[in-house]
Amino acid sequence: MYNERFWKKSWDPEIKDLNPELWETTFVEAIRPTLEELSEKIAFVFFGIELTFGEIDKYSNQFANMLIENNFKPGDVIGINLPNIPECVITYLGTLKAGCIASGISPLLSEIQMQYQLENLGEAGRQVGLITLDIIFANRIIKFASKLSQLKLIITTNIGSFLPKIKQILGKLLKKIPSGKVTSVQNKININFMDILKNYSTDKPEIEITPDDIAFILFTGGTTGQPKGATLTHKNVVCDLIIVSNWLGWERGKGFAVSGFPFFHMGGLYFLEHCLYLGWGQALIPNPRDTDFIVKVIEKYKPTALVNVPSLFQLLLKNSKFRNLDHSNIIGCISAASPFPKESQQELESVVGKGKLIECYGCTETTALTTMNPSKGLKKLGTVGVPMTNIELKLLDPATGEEVSLGDPGEICVRGDMVMKEYYQRPEETKKAIDEEGFMHTGDVGIMDEDGYIRIVDRTKDMIIVSGYKVYSSKLEDILTKHPAIDIIATIGVSNPERPGSELVKAYIKLDPNYSYDGNEDALKADIINYAKEHCAPFEVPKIIEFAEELPYTLIGKIDKKTLRMQNLENK
Known part of the structure; x- marks a missing residue:
């Protein structure tokens, strides 16, 4: 079924598979026409510079x-x-x-x-x-x-x-x-x-x-939550650039973009590359939470595209100045990296214009993007679109490795010239992620409908999404377990009421029976949070801590996070 790539019927009429020889080049050569032919054009703006x-x-x-x-x-x-x-x-x-x-x-x-x-x-x-x-x-x-x-x-x-x-x-x-x-x-x-x-x-x-030389090593938790460097070749990068630019049909040299995606993130780096390739100007946003600054940039430069994680779009929607701007120049708002609630999508389109939101999906290991809603055709809100050109994709049952039927959840697996070379210096992890047929097992679970549109429904390795950043619970737990008060810890993501679609990190902790303290739970929680701040990134620090006498386990002896999530919902 998947090998028939039936989703091609959902592509815009002019979209066809491309000749792979197009990406037999380096990123430096791919953007040379921009650097030489558009040398006088504004590439970047930064606080008026x-x-x-x-x-x-x-x-x-x-x-x-x-x-x-x-x-x-x-x-x-x-x-x-x-x-x-x-x-x-x-x-x-x-x-x-x-x-x-x-x-x-x-x-x-x-x-x-x-x-x-x-x-x-x-x-x-x-x-x-x-x-x-x-x-x-x-x-x-x-x-x-x-x-x-x-x-x-x-x-x-x-x-x-x-x-x-x-x-x-x-x-x-x-x-x-x-x-x-x-x-x-x-x-x-x-x-x-x-x-x-x-x-x-x-x-x-x-x-x-050469095209096969490594261009980037970008760290990701991959599918197991341990930091690994995804090695991306020049060919990987150029392949995805050409596929996406062809898919969107955006005109070379005639656009300006505003994005809060950080360049150390695959999403931000990819869009930086895309603007360099297309010869588009881009505003540099050092602090994506400063929505007043972003509004001023939008007002001055009247961008053609906005590219952000859903949580930033939601922050912008809370800013009345953003709502009152003239967004008629915008041809596309691209959203990626985390779930975007359908209600928020509809709200965004009510501000920028109907049909302008383009949700997409990808991961670091596939050089950013593999699925996207059509640029001109039917955009299904709540989905990440269909597989793009020159991409093979299938959904597999993580337990059996068998293909799942349409409408059933399965792990998203991708094959194509955009799939990374390897995890740097981690051959065993590479074997786990890329199978013998060359399919990258993303660790993300989706459901595909009869038209080929995919809806992301879960994360197989208990990733927590905080404002677009991935928090890998197993890695976080390994760090926090070193605190002397902690015997056993389990972290889950709980809904952030202030940012629909984003999560907060909640930690369930069983205290070490040998640890003695004065019984002041608030002080102990504060001490654990301070420990986390010292050893973790800010977005990884638990916002909620709950002490428990015992944690639930599955039949095979693993902490049952599904039960913890259910308990959290029941206690709301």
């Missing part, structure tokens, strides 16, 4: 030449620990131009998590570089940088470095621009980002790159 594609091309050449002159070779890795600021874009592109691998590292991670990712990137003898904010360097990186032998280069910048000097000074005095003291780390190359733009050549670097 406008950068052209030509400037981005020149600055990224300088970054690439800096890497080359500091003995970084093709295949070495640069960790990019930045919010959405100009340096982030320049670093991604410059890294690829040098033949190196780019790896987004979330600024929200704890120092322990950052250290783990950098250590993993240095496996197999690769040299590692890191670019980070001065405030992150001072508060976190400095604590472990000297311990990492493969970390050879540290580049620092400030969130306001591209702003005029007077704005930088005022911003720091008024504490609107955070900053931290940067000191040299012994046996590392230490560079200030802005010095790169003063001291290195703007000439195009002469480095040979």
Whole structure:
């Protein structure tokens, strides 16, 4: 049934499978027409600063030449620990131009998590570089940088470095621009980002790159909740770019986008690539929760597209200024990364225009997108659309591995040239995720209807979705169990009443019988939360803690999270 790809009947009439030879190229070559032919066009805006594609091309050449002159070779890795600021874009592109691998590292991670990712990137003898904010360097990186032998280069910048000097000074005095003291780390190359733009050549670097070379290593919990680096080749990236751009039919060089997706996230990075490929301008949003700022950007630049996680769309809907804007320029609002309640979808379309919301689905391991609602045809609210061109997809029963019937839930499995090469240095995990036939088992459960539209219904590994970020409960529990008061812990996602479609982390805890305290449960809960804040990313920290004498177990001895979820609903 699935091999017949019956969903092609739901494609827009002009959509056909593409010639795979189209993506036998590198990302750098794929965007070269944009950089050269649209060099005078605005590529990015950042707090009033406008950068052209030509400037981005020149600055990224300088970054690439800096890497080359500091003995970084093709295949070495640069960790990019930045919010959405100009340096982030320049670093991604410059890294690829040098033949190196780019790896987004979330600024929200704890120092322990950052250290783990950098250590993993240095496996197999690769040299590692890191670019980070001065405030992150001072508060976190400095604590472990000297311990990492493969970390050879540290580049620092400030969130306001591209702003005029007077704005930088005022911003720091008024504490609107955070900053931290940067000191040299012994046996590392230490560079200030802005010095790169003063001291290195703007000439195009002469480095040979092939479609099969790795472009990105992006960390994900994958399907088991453990941090793993999904390795994406240039071919993976270009394949998905061409498929999606063909699907949407958006006109090259004639659009402007606003997105709150962070570039360290696959969704944000993909859309950054998409704008570079299409020659579209994009607003850089360093703080996606600042909806007043986003509204000002929308009002000034009148974007063609808005691309966000559902929770950000919901925050925007709560802002009356957003509701009162003229949204007639918008041709598409793309939503991905977490469930979007149908009621909220309808509300968004009542503001921006009916038929403009395009829900889609994908994962890091499939280079972002694999299913999407049609650009022009029937969009079924509450679904993530149908499989796009050049993609094979089937739903399997996770227990039996057999194909499920239409209308029945099954794990989404994907095959195509957009599927990652492997989990970096994790061959056993790769075997678990990609089967012998080349299908990527995503760990997400969906239901497909008779037209091929998919509705996501569950997450096989108990992932919790907090404002679009995935919280992997098994990893979180491993960390929190180290608190001396905790004997057994189970975490689940519970509905966030303030953000429909988003969840809060709730922890059920059985206390260690050997742990003694004064009986003040509120104080103990506060202590556990503080411990979580020290060791976890902010979105992973439990918002609700409930102590229990015993936790429920399944017949085979696993903690029964289904029962915990039911109990939580019953107690509301």
